[in-house]
Amino acid sequence: MKSQQATQVVLASRPATARASLENFRVETTAMPVPGAGQVLLRIDTLSLDPYMRGRMNDVRSYAKPVEISEPMAGESVATVIESHAPGFEPGDMVLAHTGWRSHAAMDTAGLKKLDIDGIAPSAYLGVLGMPGFTAWSGLEVIGKPKAGETLVVGAASGPVGSLVGQLAKLAGLRTVGIAGGAKKCAYLIEELGFDAAIDHRSPSFAQELQAACPDGIDVYFENIGGAVWNAVLPLLNQYARVPVCGLMAQVSGKLERDASTDHLAATMRAVLTRSLQIRGYINYEFTEQYFDAFLREVGTLLREGKIKHLEDVTVGLENAPQAFLDMIDGRNFGKVVVQIATT
Amino acid sequence: MKSQQATQVVLASRPATARASLENFRVETTAMPVPGAGQVLLRIDTLSLDPYMRGRMNDVRSYAKPVEISEPMAGESVATVIESHAPGFEPGDMVLAHTGWRSHAAMDTAGLKKLDIDGIAPSAYLGVLGMPGFTAWSGLEVIGKPKAGETLVVGAASGPVGSLVGQLAKLAGLRTVGIAGGAKKCAYLIEELGFDAAIDHRSPSFAQELQAACPDGIDVYFENIGGAVWNAVLPLLNQYARVPVCGLMAQVSGKLERDASTDHLAATMRAVLTRSLQIRGYINYEFTEQYFDAFLREVGTLLREGKIKHLEDVTVGLENAPQAFLDMIDGRNFGKVVVQIATT
Numbered sequence: 173m174k175s176q177q178a179t180q181v182v183l184a185s186r187p188a189t190a191r192a193s194l195e196n197f198r199v200e201t202t203a204m205p206v207p208g209a210g211q212v213l214l215r216i217d218t219l220s221l222d223p224y225m226r227g228r229m230n231d232v233r234s235y236a237k238p239v240e241i242s243e244p245m246a247g248e249s250v251a252t253v254i255e256s257h258a259p260g261f262e263p264g265d266m267v268l269a270h271t272g273w274r275s276h277a278a279m280d281t282a283g284l285k286k287l288d289i290d291g292i293a294p295s296a297y298l299g300v301l302g303m304p305g306f307t308a309w310s311g312l313e314v315i316g317k318p319k320a321g322e323t324l325v326v327g328a329a330s331g332p333v334g335s336l337v338g339q340l341a342k343l344a345g346l347r348t349v350g351i352a353g354g355a356k357k358c359a360y361l362i363e364e365l366g367f368d369a370a371i372d373h374r375s376p377s378f379a380q381e382l383q384a385a386c387p388d389g390i391d392v393y394f395e396n397i398g399g400a401v402w403n404a405v406l407p408l409l410n411q412y413a414r415v416p417v418c419g420l421m422a423q424v425s426g427k428l429e430r431d432a433s434t435d436h437l438a439a440t441m442r443a444v445l446t447r448s449l450q451i452r453g454y455i456n457y458e459f460t461e462q463y464f465d466a467f468l469r470e471v472g473t474l475l476r477e478g479k480i481k482h483l484e485d486v487t488v489g490l491e492n493a494p495q496a497f498l499d500m501i502d503g504r505n506f507g508k509v510v511v512q513i514a515t516t
Numbered sequence: 517m518k519s520q521q522a523t524q525v526v527l528a529s530r531p532a533t534a535r536a537s538l539e540n541f542r543v544e545t546t547a548m549p550v551p552g553a554g555q556v557l558l559r560i561d562t563l564s565l566d567p568y569m570r571g572r573m574n575d576v577r578s579y580a581k582p583v584e585i586s587e588p589m590a591g592e593s594v595a596t597v598i599e600s601h602a603p604g605f606e607p608g609d610m611v612l613a614h615t616g617w618r619s620h621a622a623m624d625t626a627g628l629k630k631l632d633i634d635g636i637a638p639s640a641y642l643g644v645l646g647m648p649g650f651t652a653w654s655g656l657e658v659i660g661k662p663k664a665g666e667t668l669v670v671g672a673a674s675g676p677v678g679s680l681v682g683q684l685a686k687l688a689g690l691r692t693v694g695i696a697g698g699a700k701k702c703a704y705l706i707e708e709l710g711f712d713a714a715i716d717h718r719s720p721s722f723a724q725e726l727q728a729a730c731p732d733g734i735d736v737y738f739e740n741i742g743g744a745v746w747n748a749v750l751p752l753l754n755q756y757a758r759v760p761v762c763g764l765m766a767q768v769s770g771k772l773e774r775d776a777s778t779d780h781l782a783a784t785m786r787a788v789l790t791r792s793l794q795i796r797g798y799i800n801y802e803f804t805e806q807y808f809d810a811f812l813r814e815v816g817t818l819l820r821e822g823k824i825k826h827l828e829d830v831t832v833g834l835e836n837a838p839q840a841f842l843d844m845i846d847g848r849n850f851g852k853v854v855v856q857i858a859t860t
Contacts, residue, residue, distance in 0.1 A: 227790075395785075398782075398785055402781075402785075412802075417785065417788050417789050418789070419789065420785055420786065420789055431779070432778070432779045432782070433777055433778070433779070434776070434777070434779060435775070435776045435777070435778060435779055435780050435781070436779050436780075436781040437746075437779070437780040437781040437784055438742075438776070440781055440784075441739075441742055441746075441761065441764055442764065443797075444761050444795055444796075444797035445761050445762070445763065445764055445797040446571075446797070447797065448796075448797045448798050448799060448802060449795075449796070449797050450794065450795070450796045450797075451788060451793075451794070451795040451796075452788075452792075452793070452794045452795075452796075453787075453788035453789040453790070453791065453792045453793050453794075454792050455792060458756075458792060
């Protein structure tokens with residue numbers, strides 16, 4: 173039985189500071205979308221919340237357009253087709269779609285991807301088999317070029333990107349060191365994910381602990397934090413170290429900031445030159461065409477074989493998405509953050 | 517007739533500030549070196565002066581060991597064998613050797629490279645066909661990956677590295693913009709080397725002029741300056757831009773410095789992330805084994821065909837090497853700086 177109303181979360185205002193707040197969001201009730209010719213009506217089952225969304229709340233040049241005020245927040249979800257006017261799609265089909273933060277969406281089918289859910293939980297396609305997983309895999313394989321015996325350090329290591337980076341590096345024979353916030357996450361890295369060491373970035377002796385955990389220096393630093401963590405990593409980078417940069421959570425959240433009254437760039441460039449470092453920013457879609465199928469095959473197999481673990485942090489109800497998002501930006505999540513919307 | 521005395525220039529003291537001075541050097545007369553079994557005695561004809569030598573005057577971790585106090589300054593030269601106790605080397609052979617700043621040297625032959633001087637001036641092996649030339653070629657080809665129609669910007673563009681980078685890029689079909697100090701060098705870039713534009717980094721409107729010279733942004737920035745120039749380049753870098761870093765002259769010389777009371781790293785890392793930039797430091801010898809022969813073939817051919825120009829800035833007499841070196845660090849040279857030592 174189809175409801176007559178739908179729900180969406182829109183951007184009410186742009187954050188005035190680095191820290192976003194609940195006031196920046198508004199939950200709205202709208203009429204149920206009506207699919208046109210060639211479209212399908214989707215019921216969104218699970219919405220993905222990801223750090224990149226914070227950047228889209230700002231009106232600045234980035235790798236994607238900002239969300240407009242009063243428009244739904246952008247986002248990807250796993251959804252079920254409940255009405256189809258498009259060839260090749262039937263009610264009941266499960267798809268991956270860029271729906272935004274909504275309970276229902278009427279969409280063209282060009283951007284939809286039907287899901288193979290044989291032995292795979294559909295929501296895995298939002299995490300370990302989706303954008304975060306591919307971000308981890310492509311940054312590690314294409315830029316990081318890990319070699320057995322090397323040392324890899326990854327930030328936000330209990331998150332969906334970092335946890336896969338660490339597990340893949342460990343499987344490839346690297347010494348694997350994770351950075352995370354708090355003792356619980358650090359214990360999880362070692363006990364559940366098999367990291368060789370885990371360092372709490374909240375520790376006052378963080379830099380010394382990181383150094384002690386990397387007796388042979390760092391060959392691959394998977395950068396998704398930025399800020400003060402970088403200053404601790406920089407002196408440990410070995411000659412020819414590779415630094416894939418897929419996020420700068422500290423800079424977008426206003427946490428873990430560096431002293432802004434000193435130019436840290438000079439020391440960084442000196443290290444780049446004298447140690448032949450490679451620093452390479454990337455967005456996963458740069459590599460989609462060339463590598464996504466290989467990623468799905470490789471990580472899908474590891475997942476079905478139980479060689480990769482992944483964790484979801486589930487919030488129930490679209491109206492709770494803003495708080496779950498803010499918690500994630502503050503590092504209070506534990507695992508891939510998703511919002512369960514449909515209750516059928 | 518062999519002299520009984522030799523001359524050398526040693527490091528008298530380490531520079532107390534970024535700017536080195538004449539007091540940091542000492543010219544000494546020594547006994548003529550005596551070659552042992554398996555060694556040759558070299559008469560140094562032409563000594564190369566290069567920016568990297570400034571770094572070796574400091575006692576800091578770098579890509580090469582510092583020069584010790586009272587030891588001869590390190591350096592490469594073109595030399596003639598005048599006495600041989602080594603198989604395969606005869607008096608009269610011309611070689612490339614790491615002799616240091618000396619008039620004569622007794623050396624093992626393992627590090628010597630015999631020169632093919634057919635149609636090539638021997639001193640070219642210190643510049644366009646030597647370390648600076650290979651630095652230019654390898655950084656451009658291996659890291660810069662230039663594509664026809666793109667825009668390349670290179671700093672210190674009238675120098676031995678920059679001038680070859682620009683000419684190779686132009687031959688590859690790129691829009692080529694050079695940065696240099698002063699109107700004379702800028703005119704040379706356009707009139708003699710065929711650059712599309714040349715910007716004087718001493719101009720008060722440098723950043724605006726650079727932007728105007730790059731209407732389609734920058735795809736390859738060949739970094740050998742650092743400092744304030746980087747801040748003007750950063751906003752112009754296109755998505756997927758490549759930045760080979762082979763020198764940071766501004767940082768070692770204390771010129772063209774950035775405002776040190778602001779953290780420029782945050783903006784740089786944000787650009788790296790949002791525009792998928794690649795910043796890659798390198799020392800030419802990383803690529804020697806794989807690419808040096810290809811470089812010699814390609815650039816040697818261009819040189820013999822007159823398609824590449826190169827300029828030497830010649831100082832006569834080893835005792836004048838310190839002043840010539842300081843002038844080069846201050847950007848007062850014009851072309852590859854060499855010191856002519858032997859007067860035979």
